[in-house]
Amino acid sequence: MEILNELKRDTIMRMLAEGKRADGRKLDEFRTVRIQKNVLPNAEGSALCQIGKTQVIAGLKFDVATPYADRPDEGVFSTGAELVPLGSHMFEPGPPNEDAIELARVVDRGIRSSETIDLKSFAINDEKVLALYLDLWVIDYGGNLIDTAALAAMAALLQTKMPKVEDAKIIRSEDVGNLKIGEKVVACSFSKFGTHYLLDPALDEDLGMDGKVTISTTSKHVCAVQKSGWASTNEKDVSDLVDLAFERGNQLRSLL
Amino acid sequence: MELSKVIRETFENVVIAEAYPKTQIDIYIEILQSDGGTRCAAVTAAAVALADAGIPMKDLVCAVAVGKIDGEVAADFSKDEDNYGQSDMPIAIAPRNGDMLLFQMDGLLTKDEVMQGIGMVKEAAKIIHQKQVDALKAVYDRQSQMAELDLGI
Numbered sequence: 001m002e003i004l005n006e007l008k009r010d011t012i013m014r015m016l017a018e019g020k021r022a023d024g025r026k027l028d029e030f031r032t033v034r035i036q037k038n039v040l041p042n043a044e045g046s047a048l049c050q051i052g053k054t055q056v057i058a059g060l061k062f063d064v065a066t067p068y069a070d071r072p073d074e075g076v077f078s079t080g081a082e083l084v085p086l087g088s089h090m091f092e093p094g095p096p097n098e099d100a101i102e103l104a105r106v107v108d109r110g111i112r113s114s115e116t117i118d119l120k121s122f123a124i125n126d127e128k129v130l131a132l133y134l135d136l137w138v139i140d141y142g143g144n145l146i147d148t149a150a151l152a153a154m155a156a157l158l159q160t161k162m163p164k165v166e167d168a169k170i171i172r173s174e175d176v177g178n179l180k181i182g183e184k185v186v187a188c189s190f191s192k193f194g195t196h197y198l199l200d201p202a203l204d205e206d207l208g209m210d211g212k213v214t215i216s217t218t219s220k221h222v223c224a225v226q227k228s229g230w231a232s233t234n235e236k237d238v239s240d241l242v243d244l245a246f247e248r249g250n251q252l253r254s255l256l
Numbered sequence: 257m258e259l260s261k262v263i264r265e266t267f268e269n270v271v272i273a274e275a276y277p278k279t280q281i282d283i284y285i286e287i288l289q290s291d292g293g294t295r296c297a298a299v300t301a302a303a304v305a306l307a308d309a310g311i312p313m314k315d316l317v318c319a320v321a322v323g324k325i326d327g328e329v330a331a332d333f334s335k336d337e338d339n340y341g342q343s344d345m346p347i348a349i350a351p352r353n354g355d356m357l358l359f360q361m362d363g364l365l366t367k368d369e370v371m372q373g374i375g376m377v378k379e380a381a382k383i384i385h386q387k388q389v390d391a392l393k394a395v396y397d398r399q400s401q402m403a404e405l406d407l408g409i
Contacts, residue, residue, distance in 0.1 A: 234355050238371075
């Protein structure tokens with residue numbers, strides 16, 4: 001760990017001993033959340049989500065594709081994340097690194113396993129299906145990328161228009177109504193410092209943390225979990241975090 | 257790439273890297289045949305390999321996945337079970353204190369099912385941990401027998 005992050009961690013730990021966070025939040029409190037819908041006119045669905053200083057744009061685009069061999073009757077859903085240099089001095093140009101891949105994977109897993117998109121409805125004919133590409137662009141990095149990206153993705157999905165398809169081709173100028181979305185999926189991330197868990201880590205809390213647990217939920221189910229970082233977690237903590245992820249997740253869902 | 261990240265982070269917790277300043281420890285994992293539970297088998301094997309290499313660790317990590325199939329939570333899915341199952345939750349455990357070092361999940365589980373799954377992993381981990389210990393002991397038994405032969409004892 002970089003020396004600066006280590007110093008930040010020490011400060012965060014000292015404050016946590018008194019039950020405080022640097023920005024005055026409670027341990028289980030989100031920063032201000034803002035969602036702007038339909039920000040990209042060329043995308044079939046889009047949204048800009050801000051949590052504190054973090055900003056992520058999500059865009060959805062339909063295309064015609066060949067289905068995966070093991071799932072011939074299902075459409076394709078694919079997620080990519082870009083940590084572009086304009087988002088932070090820590091981001092470098094070039095192919096997605098480990099963090100970008102993890103971000104895309106965790107957001108993708110939540111949406112996919114919640115079955116909120118009916119991929120069977122994407123079938124066009126025996127050979128072709130619709131493919132839905134979700135692009136996540138981090139344009140300002142102020143901590144907690146996963147929750148911000150997941151929220152932007154969900155907000156964008158709820159705006160997405162189903163394209164008109166004729167002769168297995170997409171008619172770009174016309175749509176046939178909104179994409180049907182089932183349950184709303186949201187992610188809640190907790191960064192771990194010592195034995196404390198901090199909901200919605202701000203930038204310094206993201207950089208100095210020992211580890212992180214992200215829990216994606218629908219209103220009734222846990223649909224994805226990712227623990228990252230070297231820190232461990234345990235049965236009792238997970239039980240508490242799942243409860244909190246449902247509670248705070250419901251608050252996020254009410255914003256969508 | 258995400259897989260190597262979570263596996264690396266699992267071992268960052270237990271490997272006493274302070275014993276090796278300015279040194280890199282590489283773990284290479286090759287999946288020879290996949291039949292479900294690859295990342296858990298990979299973690300379990302890597303732990304034994306690190307121990308065999310004599311690298312000091314706080315614990316001998318082992319891993320197993322639980323999932324849900326036909327509405328039932330069950331451990332260690334094969335590939336077919338995994339494809340038809342509704343959920344997959346791979347977990348790596350440090351047997352000494354029961355801490356979870358790798359923890360991922362996808363699917364649709366209620367909180368009770370998540371907790372039931374974690375309980376199941378902890379039980380299964382005891383068996384896997386014993387197998388790891390047996391495997392390491394077997395190596396040293398064999399080596400000491402060879403040494404005795406060499407010395408003509």
